[in-house]
Amino acid sequence: MTLETHLDGLTGTLAGLRAQAPRLHRWGTSLARVLVAGGRVLAAGNGGSAAEAQHLTAELVGRYRHDRAPFSALALCAETSSVTAIANDYGYDQVFARQVAAHARPGDVVVLLSTSGRSPNLVEAAHAARLAGARAWALTGPLPNPLASVADDVLALPGDACHVQEAQLVAVHALCEAFEAALPSAHRRVS
Secondary structure, X not given: OOHHHHHHHHHHHHHHHHOOHHHHHHHHHHHHHHXXXXXXXXXXXXXXXXXXXXXXXXXXXXXXXXXXXXXXXEEHHHOHHHHHHHHHHHOHHHOOHHHHHHHOOOOOEEEEEOOOOOOHHHHHHHHHHHHHOOEEEEEEXXXXXXXXXXXXXXXXXXXXXXXXXXXXXXXXXHHHHHHHHHOOHHHOOOO
């Protein structure tokens, strides 16, 4: 594959993401309601998707564009002691589900990132979110996939794994853009 071929493939994946703009607006508005009301976001992924999950939570706890109040967001994949203890005691399929069961409350949002949508630990986390009364949103690669079939809402992108992963960073930023735009004015700036 050449650089040009790679970029051409990314163009198609980004076009698929552009078509998902209404979903990202809905998610951002929903996140603003949940977080302003004291809810939280739990995020998880494996490998590069774990980095994207951490990126999302950092933008919510820190800031994206504007100085504002911090909001509750946890990247479950960054909880190394929990991940390794749960994997050792319960199996790797449970590393996120057990954390979701511990931390998720009714109305919270669990964001699950997977380039394939086939990670058993993320599928189990979606099930755990439902049991906790939280909503599971999945960012995945092409449909059909097991994660999409169990999540409450799905942003599925066309393309191969590397293009999907690259576009997921854009999706994270677009979600943060929509989130900050949807915040009530009282929560937009910290004085």
